[in-house]
Amino acid sequence: MQTKTQSFIEAMTNTAVGFGISLAATFVIFPVLGIATTPSKNLLITLFFTVISITRGYVIRRWFNQDSTKAKKLRYPDGKLYWLHCFQCENDMPVLEDKDALYCSNCGLKH
Secondary structure, three states: OOOHHHHHHHHHHHHHHHHHHHHHHHHHHHHHOOOOOOHHHHHHHHHHHHHHHHHHHHHHHHHHHHHHHOOEEOEOOOOOEOEEEEOOOOEEEEEEEEOOEEEEOOOOOEO
């Protein structure tokens, strides 16, 4: 499971890449649509959407992590934890079960 700080760093990294792409796109898309802007307005618009994107990514990640922690650990009849390869974590991880679904105990990815 990720800490809140790790969730925030992941959201920031993901959004930083999107920031560059979005800023470049404003210089192409706005003129095509006939919207007159300046470079400073393009930057401001991109910054607003970047803050929204960071917040969205963080909240969704925390929601999924919270949801997966409520799940119970799936065990074999002998009591050992059930492990499954998680493609997000790129490792074999113990599995959690919630409402007949299996989740990675580390990242919460549904399997």
